[in-house]
Each structure stands twice: as structure tokens, then as C-alpha cells.
Amino acid sequence: MPGQRIEFLHPARRISGKEEFHRYLFEAMLGGQWRRQAVALPPEDEAALLELLGRWVREAGVKDELGVLRLLAVRGVLRDLVGAAGARVKPFLMDVLAMREEDLLHPQQMPGWKQLKLAALGDASLLSAEALAEWSGHDPIHARLAAIACLDTCPLDAGAARATAAAGRWLMSVAPVKMPLRYLEQCHVSAFHVSYLADPGRHDFKRAIVRHAGAQLPAVPPASARAPVAGKPRLTIVGELLFPGHAMFRCYAGQLAGLKEHFHVTLLTDQPTRCAEHARFSDEQLYFPPQERDVARLAQMVASTAPDLLFYPSIGMCYWTFVLSMLRLAPLQLMSVGHPAPSCSGQIDGTLVFHELATAPMPEYGKMACFDAQALPSPPPGGWHARPRPAGEVRTVAVNAARMKLTPDFLDVVAQVLASAPPATQLHFFPNASGAELLALRRELQGRFPQACVHPTMGYAGYMDKLAQADVILQSFPFGGTNTAMDALALGIPLVCLEGGDLASKVDPLLLARAGLGELCAKDRDTYLALASQLLNSEAERARIGTLARSGLAQLAGQDAQGQTTLAAAILRAWQEQA
Known part of the structure; x- marks a missing residue:
């Protein structure tokens, strides 16, 4: 053992x-x-x-x-x-x-x-x-x-x-x-x-x-107004997990850098994430201890920056964004969807979202402010490098999803996929778990899929080496994962996803469609099952999709600069409309 x-x-x-x-x-x-x-x-x-x-x-x-x-x-x-x-x-x-x-x-x-x-x-x-x-x-x-x-x-x-x-x-x-x-x-x-x-x-x-x-939060006095800095309004970013190597930093650091052209930017976040790279997208930085739980002290730190505008790249993954987002700390308070869930707070005035994700009403996100210049996540350490798949006759299915994304409906479909797959097809889960969490999840998953391999947390290179052995990647639903889609494209491995009405189930279909692989986006569970079964049972189909996937990253990058409105420009426009 x-x-x-x-x-x-x-x-x-x-x-x-x-x-x-x-x-x-x-x-x-x-x-x-x-x-x-x-x-x-x-x-x-x-x-x-x-x-x-x-x-x-x-x-x-x-x-x-x-x-x-x-x-x-x-x-x-x-x-x-x-x-x-x-x-x-x-x-x-x-x-x-x-x-x-x-x-x-x-x-x-x-x-x-x-x-x-x-x-x-x-x-x-x-x-x-x-x-x-x-x-x-x-x-x-x-x-x-x-x-x-x-x-x-x-x-x-x-x-x-x-x-x-x-x-x-x-x-x-x-x-x-x-x-x-x-x-x-x-x-x-x-x-x-x-x-x-x-x-x-x-x-x-x-x-x-x-x-x-x-209802438990203390009343917070309004911040004292302060003069603009060099004619620029003051914008405070309340950040979580914004450090090199994390997906949040890779997705947002480049886009946030454009804010300094229009605003005097202060970053407020926790001390362990402190790094030189923060100066690339903020003029000033304020840090607090990671164990800080005093809401009044956190609010006072925000107030000390006298923000005209407060921006949360994501809300809810850390305690401080959760509690601060329920307070009125600036005239205008905006969020984006680094954590693809609504804040459900009446103090958030609008949500910044890529325009192709806002094609249908999503009232739970409030007023939508759209941008159309979508930067791809920057590559992880070492870059996206495809690794050759070992030769072999045994088919392999991979699922890269944290425990909370392994919904009962999704696991039902995984079982159906395996039932229609060639004999001895292997199933590998990558839940990014360790310790007792991994042991408990492994017991639960192997109770349903006795031969499944449930991998522990590992470094990116090791993860990509193991993921490269897959014939098909099944994307969890209704909560997918942008990084999994990017990894699949880099490796040239077919990834099957399911479209849905929620924002969390729109990103993967969008990425695959822009990469020329819209055919892998199922409209319903039956189509999802049929796609997965076809790929597992047809070497020619896997090879065809693999060829398209390997060119998908380049195709995405080519579309990257076509938009006119950046995230920073959308924030500026929202500020101008409010002012």
C-alpha cells in the first residue's frame, strides 16, 4: 500500500x-x-x-x-x-x-x-x-x-x-x-x-x-474621499490566489495589467501570495495575514485605499472575498468569474464576462459587462508540451476533476461510457486530492468503479505524463474546467464536454468551438455518451480528432487578439457610465 x-x-x-x-x-x-x-x-x-x-x-x-x-x-x-x-x-x-x-x-x-x-x-x-x-x-x-x-x-x-x-x-x-x-x-x-x-x-x-x-456583518462607515492620483480614479483589486503558477494568476495577470493605464491600482490580498509580479498590474500592494478573520480590519484596509471602484477577479474561493463582497466599500463594485459562480451579493453591481459567454440571460450574475478580447491563460510552468502516448491496445479514459465536480449525473454517464467501451478499458481520476481526502474519495469511487485508479495530487509535468496516456478525456458536467480543456488540446487528446445553461458549463464548449472542435460539445447526455463511445471504439476517429486538437491551441491563439474591448476597457466603460 x-x-x-x-x-x-x-x-x-x-x-x-x-x-x-x-x-x-x-x-x-x-x-x-x-x-x-x-x-x-x-x-x-x-x-x-x-x-x-x-x-x-x-x-x-x-x-x-x-x-x-x-x-x-x-x-x-x-x-x-x-x-x-x-x-x-x-x-x-x-x-x-x-x-x-x-x-x-x-x-x-x-x-x-x-x-x-x-x-x-x-x-x-x-x-x-x-x-x-x-x-x-x-x-x-x-x-x-x-x-x-x-x-x-x-x-x-x-x-x-x-x-x-x-x-x-x-x-x-x-x-x-x-x-x-x-x-x-x-x-x-x-x-x-x-x-x-x-x-x-x-x-x-x-x-x-x-x-x-x-445579517451578521458589522456596519461599515463610508470611506473618506481622496483626490485622484495623477488624474486617475482609484481602483482596488481584492485578489485571491493571484500568484504565479496558479490558474487564477495565469488567467488574469495579463488582463489586469491594462488597468494601470486608466486607474491608480492598489492590490489587496494575503501575504503568502506576495511576489514581484504583483507590481506588473498594480501601483501599490497591501497584504494581510492569511489567518485574518476580523471583518472590520479587512474592511478598514480596503477603506484605506479610498477606492472609487472595487474589482474582484473572483469571489468565494477565500474567506476575505466572500465577506468583503457583502459590504459596500466603493461607489462601484464589480466582479469577474475566475470562480465561475455568482456572488449572490446585492453589493456587487456587475459581472465582467467574455461576450460569447453572455449570449443567454443569466440573472443570477446581475448586470453583465462584456469584453471581446479574451486572453488565453498563460502556459503553466514549463509550458504546454505534448507528450507521446505509449503504444498499447488497452483503451484509457481520464477524468480530471476535483471531488466537488463529480456529480451523480456525471458519474452515471461515466459508468455508461465504460459499459459500452472495449473490454478492459481503464479509468483514471485526477481529483487533485491528498491525505485523508484522497483515501476517502478513492474508497467511494472504487466502490462504484472497482478498477479505477484515483491519482494523488502531483506536479504539472507528472500529471501531463499520465494524462497523455488517455485515449479520451471525459469533462465533468455541469462544472467543467478550462485548464483541462487546454491540457487536452496541448496533448492532442479528444475531450468530450456537455453544454449547459450555467456559466460553469459554457466555457469548455466555447474553447473547443474556437479551436475547431465544436463537434465534441454534446447538447445532451445521450449525445455525450455517443461521442465518448464512438471515440473509444474507433481508432480512426481518435486519430482524426487528435490531429484537429493538436492544431487547436494555435487556432485559439490566432483568435486571441481579434477583439476590440479588453477586460480593462470594459471596467473603464463601466466606471464612466457610473460616474
Whole structure:
């Protein structure tokens, strides 16, 4: 079995003191190299791990707000560890907390400490909408917290996804109440993940989370006006993940550089991403510690730049963009779709989007400001280099998608593709996961696809070497991935995608169409299945598509400079119209 054992397992078993044990395991779950490495959990360690986790949950103190926050901080890691050990959250918590099915129907009848642990650690398998409603009549704060927490996962199972959506619909139906400000972190985590939930109401659920989170935010005084700099209005970029090597930087750094011609630009982002390249698209830079959670301090940093215009290249991947986007900090506040999900905030005045993605109304994104000069993402370190595919008779299917993009519908189609594929066709998943997250996901995926290879996080070169062995790449839906499409073109491998009405399902079809491969964009599931099956069963068709794909990048680059309105020009126009 590859990988090292989970490092905290055996030391924790030797700790007898309650406080020392709780502190040690809490810190081990939050940190440690094991979370970023390929780890192993031999069968003899599974029961020991569940025993340790059960003891920790039972003994965790929840007499104050801090105790609940500790549980919230580790709920995702705890879920992964439980899954890695071959268990599920519902039976695990029911056993650990000695809960009966009857208790779950009437949570308010349980002792207070059980209610708090259920709110902080439970999921939709434990809580129905009816139970949440009954609980809310006695404890509206923690019933709402429980519903919000239920929305922080994207189940691979269709039934679990429906139960999660039911919690979202209940949250939509209730008014916000005042909750501890530090619960905002869970609101952020849930708002991010629910954007990927396989349910048509996911944006409504996110809007409900934002509404409840916004009710907790402090009032922010308007910023003092400051004179323009050299006649230029002041623009502040609130950035997340803007560092070389990350897709956000590769997609946006070049486009942001044009802003300095029209605005005095200040970049506000977290200290770990600090780099010399930030000066290429900003005149000034302000950095804050990555652990900063004080909303007032973050808002004060924005106010210190006295922005005429606030721009978020993306919203929601990091805590600070989530909370700041709910505040009015500048006369004009715009976003783009580096994270292809609506902010659901009434404080965002418009969304910048490439004009070919805005051909149909998308009211959840608000007013659309379009640009038509779309820069391709800059190449990753080392560039996009095609690698020759090893010769062989065995067909290989690849899926490059994070766990949250592996929707039940998509996995159903993957199963159908394999059923119609040549015998012994291999299936490879690249979920960019490590630690217990990888172990839990591998268990779940191999429960459905026993022969599937679920790869750990790896460097770009290693990933491309393995992806190059694929005959066909299946793009997840309705949430695709721009970088996967670019990688497929670079390797000359057919990529099948599914068109949809949401922005998240429009980018891949657009890229393939502009690369001359529109025929790989399916209009429905049946066409998707037929395309994938045809490619896997026809060497001649794979060769034909491969030839087209290899010229696709050059074709895209040739179209790159044809537009007239850049992202920077679209922002300037929005500012001029507002002014």
C-alpha cells in the first residue's frame, strides 16, 4: 500500500489526559504533513482511527462558542478521516453520540451538548427539513447553523445530494437571526461548496447562505474621499490566489495589467501570495495575514485605499472575498468569474464576462459587462508540451476533476461510457486530492468503479505524463474546467464536454468551438455518451480528432487578439457610465 501512515494515529493513543488528548488531536487534524501527502491506512489502523475520532468527539467541550468553533474547524477533515476508515458520518455520529433515529426527528429534545455537536458536525443524512423546522422553534441559531453546515459538501450519491438540497430549501424559507460572527467561516465554506451542488437550486441555496451571513456583518462607515492620483480614479483589486503558477494568476495577470493605464491600482490580498509580479498590474500592494478573520480590519484596509471602484477577479474561493463582497466599500463594485459562480451579493453591481459567454440571460450574475478580447491563460510552468502516448491496445479514459465536480449525473454517464467501451478499458481520476481526502474519495469511487485508479495530487509535468496516456478525456458536467480543456488540446487528446445553461458549463464548449472542435460539445447526455463511445471504439476517429486538437491551441491563439474591448476597457466603460 503506497504512502506513509497517518502520523498522529499512534502517538494519540498513548495520551491519557483529556485536555492534552483533545488539544493534540485537534492540532493534528488541522495541520501536519499527512494532509498534503499520499498516506496509507492499513486495515488494522481503521478501527483504531475511528476509536480515536469517537473519543475526541465525545470528550470535546462545547460549553462556550469556542468549543463549537473547534468542531466546525475540523468537520471537513473529520468527515474525510471517517470516510478513509470505511465508515459514514451518520452511523459514526449516531454511535459516538448515542443518538437514536427518534432523536434525529426531534433534535431539540436531546441534551444541549448533543444538539451543539450535531449542529457542528452533522450533515443532511442526519437532519431532515422537518427536523430542522422543529429544532428552529427552540434554538433558531443552531438549527440555521446546522442547515448551513449541511451545504458544505457535494455528495457523489444522488440520494445524498437530494437530502442536501432539502436542507438548502429549508434555509431559504427562514429569516436570518443574529449568530456569532465567527460562524462566518462556516458560511464561507458552505457558500463555496454549494455552488457545485448537483441541484438546479444551488444558486438559491447560496443566496440564502449569503443572506444569513450578511445579517451578521458589522456596519461599515463610508470611506473618506481622496483626490485622484495623477488624474486617475482609484481602483482596488481584492485578489485571491493571484500568484504565479496558479490558474487564477495565469488567467488574469495579463488582463489586469491594462488597468494601470486608466486607474491608480492598489492590490489587496494575503501575504503568502506576495511576489514581484504583483507590481506588473498594480501601483501599490497591501497584504494581510492569511489567518485574518476580523471583518472590520479587512474592511478598514480596503477603506484605506479610498477606492472609487472595487474589482474582484473572483469571489468565494477565500474567506476575505466572500465577506468583503457583502459590504459596500466603493461607489462601484464589480466582479469577474475566475470562480465561475455568482456572488449572490446585492453589493456587487456587475459581472465582467467574455461576450460569447453572455449570449443567454443569466440573472443570477446581475448586470453583465462584456469584453471581446479574451486572453488565453498563460502556459503553466514549463509550458504546454505534448507528450507521446505509449503504444498499447488497452483503451484509457481520464477524468480530471476535483471531488466537488463529480456529480451523480456525471458519474452515471461515466459508468455508461465504460459499459459500452472495449473490454478492459481503464479509468483514471485526477481529483487533485491528498491525505485523508484522497483515501476517502478513492474508497467511494472504487466502490462504484472497482478498477479505477484515483491519482494523488502531483506536479504539472507528472500529471501531463499520465494524462497523455488517455485515449479520451471525459469533462465533468455541469462544472467543467478550462485548464483541462487546454491540457487536452496541448496533448492532442479528444475531450468530450456537455453544454449547459450555467456559466460553469459554457466555457469548455466555447474553447473547443474556437479551436475547431465544436463537434465534441454534446447538447445532451445521450449525445455525450455517443461521442465518448464512438471515440473509444474507433481508432480512426481518435486519430482524426487528435490531429484537429493538436492544431487547436494555435487556432485559439490566432483568435486571441481579434477583439476590440479588453477586460480593462470594459471596467473603464463601466466606471464612466457610473460616474
